[in-house]
Amino acid sequence: MKALIAGAGIGGLTAALFLHRAGVEVEIFERAEAVRELGVGINMLPHAVGLLAELGLLDELDAAGIRTRELVYANRFGQVVWHELRGIDAGHEVPQFSIHRGRLLGLIHRAVIDRIGAAVIHAGCTVTGLRQDSRRVLIGAARSDGTTLRSSGDLLVGADGIHSTVRAALYPDEGPPVWNGVMLWRGATTWPTWRDGRTMAIAGGNLAKFVFYPIGKVAGDGGLRLTNWAVMAKAQAAQARALSLGD
Numbered sequence: 001m002k003a004l005i006a007g008a009g010i011g012g013l014t015a016a017l018f019l020h021r022a023g024v025e026v027e028i029f030e031r032a033e034a035v036r037e038l039g040v041g042i043n044m045l046p047h048a049v050g051l052l053a054e055l056g057l058l059d060e061l062d063a064a065g066i067r068t069r070e071l072v073y074a075n076r077f078g079q080v081v082w083h084e085l086r087g088i089d090a091g092h093e094v095p096q097f098s099i100h101r102g103r104l105l106g107l108i109h110r111a112v113i114d115r116i117g118a119a120v121i122h123a124g125c126t127v128t129g130l131r132q133d134s135r136r137v138l139i140g141a142a143r144s145d146g147t148t149l150r151s152s153g154d155l156l157v158g159a160d161g162i163h164s165t166v167r168a169a170l171y172p173d174e175g176p177p178v179w180n181g182v183m184l185w186r187g188a189t190t191w192p193t194w195r196d197g198r199t200m201a202i203a204g205g206n207l208a209k210f211v212f213y214p215i216g217k218v219a220g221d222g223g224l225r226l227t228n229w230a231v232m233a234k235a236q237a238a239q240a241r242a243l244s245l246g247d
Contacts, residue, residue, distance in 0.1 A: 001023075001024045001025065001153075001154045001155070002024065002025040002026070002027065002152075002153040002154055003015075003016075003019050003024050003025070003026050003027075003153055003154065003155050003156070003157060004026075004027050004029070004137065004139055004151060004152075004153040004155070004156045004157070005019075005026060005027070005028045005029070005156075005157045005159060006029050006127040006139075006156065006157065006158050006159060006160040006164070006165065006166050007028075007029075007030060007031075007157075007158070007159035007160035007161060007164075008028050008029075008030035008032075008035050008109070008121055008123070009105065009159060009161065010101075010104060010105055010108060011159040012028060012030075012157065012159035012160075013028070013035075013105070013108045013109055013111075013112050014051070014052070014055075014108055015157050015159060016028055016112055016116065016120070017055050017108070017111055017112060017115065017116075018051075018055070020115060020116050021055070025153075026116065026120055027120055027122070027151055027153065028112075028120055028121045028122065029122050029125045029126070029127050029139075029141050029149075030121060030122065030123050030124075030125060031124070031125065031126040031160070032123060032124070033123055033124045033144060034123050035105065035109045035121065035123065036102070037100075037102030037103060037105055037106040038101070038102050038105075039100065039101030039102050039105075040100065040101060040186050040187055040188040040215075040228050040230075041098060041099070041100060041101065041186075041188055041213065041215040041228025041230075042098075042099060042100075042101045042104060042215075043068065043096070043097070043098050043200065043213065044065075044096065044097045044098075044099065044104075045096055046087055046092040046093070046094050046095065046096055049061065049087075049094045049095055049096065049097055050093070050094045052108075053094050055111065057107060057108070057111060058094070060107040060111075061095075061097050061099065061104075061107070064099055064100070064103040064104065064106075064107055064216065065097040065098055065099030065100070065103065065104070065215060065216060066097065066098045066099070066197070066198055066213075066214050066215060066216060066217070066225070067087060067088070067095040067096070067097060067198060068086045068087055068095070068096040068097065068098045068198055068199075068200050068213065069085065069086060069087065069089050069196060069198040069199060070083060070084070070085055070086060070089070070195075070196070070198065070199045070200070071083065071084055071086050071199075071200045071201075071202070072199060072200070072201045072202070073201075073202050073203075074201060074202070074203040074204075075203065075204070075205070076203060076204045076205060076208065078203060086200070098200060098213045098214060098215045098228065099215050099216065100188065100215050100216055100226065100228075103216065122141065122143075122149060124143060124144035124145075125141045125142070125143050125144075125149055126141060126142050126165065127139050127140070127141050127160060127165050127166060128140050128141060128142050128148075128165060129165075129169065130156060130166065130169050132156075136152045136153065136154065137152065137153055137154070137155060137156045138150065138151070138152045139151055139152070139156065158170070162177055163176075163177075181234050181235050181236050182232055182233070182234055182235065183232070183233055183234075183235045184230060184231070184232050185230070185231045185232075186228070186229065186230035186231070187228075187229060188215065188226055188227065188228050188229070189226075189227060189229070190218055190224050190225070190226055190227070191214075191224065191225060191226075191227035192223060192224060192225075193214070193222075193223055193224065193225050194212075194214070194225075194227075197214055197225055198214065199213070199214075200212070200213035201213065204232075206234070207233065207234050208231070208232065208233040208234070209231070209232045209233075210229070210230070210231055210232075211228075211229065211230040211231075211232075212227065212228070212229050212230075213227070213228055214226065214227050214228075215227065215228045
């Protein structure tokens with residue numbers, strides 16, 4: 001069998017590793033010119049970590065991220081409402097990991113290259129159309145140099161993001177994603193270790209929320225952590241509150 005995969009992100013590359021392990025040939029199409037380690041923090045619960053552990057990537061995850069031990073919930077004043085253990089400390093068979101998204105993508109990407117080969121990934125190649133008959137699925141992909149690449153397989157995996165070409169072809173009347181009114185500001189910065197250096201905090205409520213967790217150790221300094229932060233707010237509610245205060 002042969003599988004075509006649209007998208008060389010975390011989902012697409014992980015799918016490629018599992019398909020390859022099952023003996024399925026894979027071919028991957030990625031619209032970006034290269035697979036780059038971009039982004040900020042991502043938190044992986046044990047059910048997701050368990051799959052990567054199945055692929056033998058637990059040591060790589062330990063080297064790149066932080067095993068989250070505890071989650072603290074607080075109100076908007078910082079007063080603790082609830083706290084609980086996470087991952088192995090909560091009784092799961094595998095950890096919960098907080099990790100930089102780019103580092104996570106990087107270690108999965110390297111596994112694909114090592115186990116399958118770099119040639120299976122077509123970078124700068126956007127899937128633009130698909131059709132299927134009773135036996136095969138056929139795709140057309142536009143290269144960044146203006147040429148077109150055509151390929152066929154037994155199945156097509158659509159892992160090409162929120163503006164998925166594959167999904168649009170399968171559900172042409174669905175329309176674009178609908179914004180829920182929430183604005184998000186986020187980043188990652190080097191920050192002093194908080195508590196045990198393995199604790200995640202979520203503060204606030206439905207109108208506004210702050211999320212904070214370490215995602216990696218800083219080489220040469222045990223007192224610092226690469227730390228992910230995010231601030232979310234309902235934009236319409238925030239605007240209404242500002243108007244009511246005369247801002």
